[in-house]
Amino acid sequence: MPEKVKDNPMHRLPDWRITLPLAQACLRCGARTRSGAACKASAMLDGRCRMHGGKSTGPKTAEGLERIRRARTRHGCYSEEYRRMMKAVRALSADASRLIDET
Ligand SMILES: [Zn+2]
Structure with missing residues (x-):
């Protein structure tokens, strides 16, 4: 066999017959x-x-969670903060109606 080969x-x-299988x-x-x-495909x-x-395992940091929350919020009308505020507004409105009825 020549030296170059x-x-x-x-x-x-x-031999590929050993390595391929x-x-x-x-x-x-x-x-x-x-x-x-x-x-x-071969697995990791x-x-x-x-x-x-x-x-995805999702956001881990508080900053990441807040960023996702902001990205997913469309108008905020169903957020916990908005619902609490509307409940207070309804209570105030009912109080005002009662006051008007009494006077
Ligand atoms: Zn795959």
Whole structure:
């Protein structure tokens, strides 16, 4: 065998008949894809592939939670603060009506 062929790193690798089954035996993702079939990509340590890393765990800090709350709020008419204020307004209005009726 010529010296140049011996130095080729490809010849230092094990036979593909050994390495290919090893590569194919790795853990698979298994996430449900848009087609409905299981994802066949190789999985990371968390069991999912690079594309299906798992669900978001959500905001962790108080600042992040507040940012999400602000982003999700449309008008605030159903917020706890607004409901409390409207309850107080209704109570004041009822008191005013009662006062008007008494006089
Ligand atoms: Zn996947």
